[in-house]
């Protein structure tokens with residue numbers, strides 16, 4: 694069970710994390726095409742959240758006006774129906790907090806939401822790029838769509854000084870590293886956001 698102490702530690706951790714991720718985004722800016730209104734990354738996913746992150750997100754939900762909350766509830770009703778109709782184990786869906794292509798809980802969003810857009814390492818240490826590369830967005834200027842890898846040849850052709858680099862921004866690492874251990878911040882269980890949220894609302 695998450696308590697106030699956990700939330701306070703998480704707030705401290707977020708200050709560190711936002712700074713670190715900000716540095717990565719700045720470094721990788723020649724390959725990043727995120728802009729306001731671009732929301733594909735919030736339209737199809739599982740959104741793994743730890744218990745601490747989800748508890749913090751719910752603090753943000755409590756600040757929302759009634760109209761916005763009703764829209765989120767409507768989104769959840771649709772997601773619930775889609776999930777029931779879906780036979781696949783891996784259920785991908787639009788985030789219920791995405792309203793008019795904007796995050797309604799932006800300041801309270803999860804860690805995965807903060808790191809999304811950067812190239813990252815898979816569990817077996819391969820460099821992966823965000824799915825929006827297929828829409829001509831992040832890293833598409835250096836991506837080889839045949840080999841599905843960042844192409845050093847394409848990179849050389851861009852003339853950009855900064856190399857396209859992956860960082861260790863997987864949610865498992867970002868919730869379990871030297872800083873979280875120093876803070877004694879235990880994030881708790883991790884599961885898809887839908888599974889946390891469905892138990893919080895009466896639909």
Ligand code: SF4
Nearest residue numbers: 727731733734810825
């Ligand atoms: S990560 Fe991709 S889809 Fe998401 S805001 Fe950035 S460019 Fe758009």
Ligand code: SF4
Nearest residue numbers: 735788790791796806
């Ligand atoms: S919480 Fe916000 S940023 Fe995160 S997936 Fe949902 S809409 Fe996107």
